[in-house]
Amino acid sequence: MDVLFTIAELAAIASTLVSLVRSDAWWIRIFDFPRIQIAAISTLTLAGDLAFRTDAGLSAHIIRAALALCILYQAYKIRPYTIFARKQVERAKQPRNESTLSLLLANVKMDNRNSALLRQIITEANPDVILIVEADEWWQTELRRFATTHPFTVQQPQGNTYGMLLYSRLELVGPEVRFLIEDDVPSIRAAVKLPAGIEVELHCLHPKPPVPQENTQSTERDAELMVVGKENKGKERPVVVMGDLNDVAWSHTTLLFQKISRLVDPRIGRGLYNSFHAEYFFLRFPLDHFFHSTHFRLIELKRLAYFGSDHFPMYIRLSYEPEAQRQQKAPEARRSDETQATAKINEASNQRSTVAPPFERAHRLFLQAHD
Secondary structure (H helix, E strand, O other): OHHHHHHHHHHHHHHHHHHOOOOOEHHHHHHHOOHHHHHHHHHHHHHHHHHHOOOOOHHHHHHHHHHHHHHHHHHHHHHHHOOOOOOOOOEOOOOOHHHEEEEEEEEOOOOOOOHHHHHHHHHHHOOOEEEEEOOOHHHHHHOOOHHHHOEEEEEEOOOOOOOEEEEEOOEEEEEEEEOOOOOOOOEEEEEEEOOOOOEEEEEEEOOOOOOOOOOOEOHHHHHHHHHHHHHHOOOOOOEEEEEEOOOOOOOHHHHHHHHHHOOEOOOOOOOOOOOEOOOOOOOOEOOEEEEEOOOEEEEEEEEOOOOOOOEOOEEEEEEEOHHHHHOOOOOOOOHHHHHHHHHHHHHHHHHOOOOOHHHHHHHHHHHHHHO
């Protein structure tokens, strides 16, 4: 029993220490994800050790102390996404229908065939904007009814799990499909025109995750976030970034993206809103995100029902209240943060033996924003 406790404690300590390493290797970055699970297992292990092992020596006490520190560190990383932290986005004070924007995000899991339930969920939520990721031509056909209710569309179905479908009942100004980093991973940019006449810049993203069957490193994912972050830094008009970012809310990369873009996260101070994995309650992380500029206050944020995908759909309704910019504080980037963002872009560029034209365009955009 003593040996089992020691092995479990050392494994928990190692998993925490590995997550501190600033490497893009997938087997390191994967430890960014299960912080809740590591904290829970570590707490149970420490409690069991204290309850059942009474003849512990000095080495056991040192391991216990190290494990306790790891638990505190994991709790520190998770705390902003609990009710114990200060909210980064205020509750809406004077929402007006003509100045609100509701968005729904659903990763359908391309091979999932439960389209009827998703259509029902979307219809009940009745969002202004619908973003579908992992959409192939089958999903495009199954969701074609929304092209009638939401006539402004951008449709990029693909068979590689990175297709996107965007439907809006509000006018889309200058919509475009972009391949920012990898030439088989699209993103969408458009301005959504609210009834009040305000144009909201919308970015829809779904970069590849750092897993062996996709990318052995997180470099491309991180670089795509940095490009979009740089594009949006300092913009006067309101901005929303949404998508399955294949990264957790508390990761170093996501927090760096917030600093670079100066966008806020409505989950902070409210909850985890774990959207993946929908089929395993003990293995869930917040992978599907909404970030926005401080022009908005929050009306509603919720996770929607299961429909057969490995992701839950997510829904948000925002109120455009420009005076909120004076009360809501956006994250700020230091010079070291800017340097890291630049390094991410350059590293992604250097790792590609042949740089695709779309990436070159994205890189120029980044450098222009940086200058």
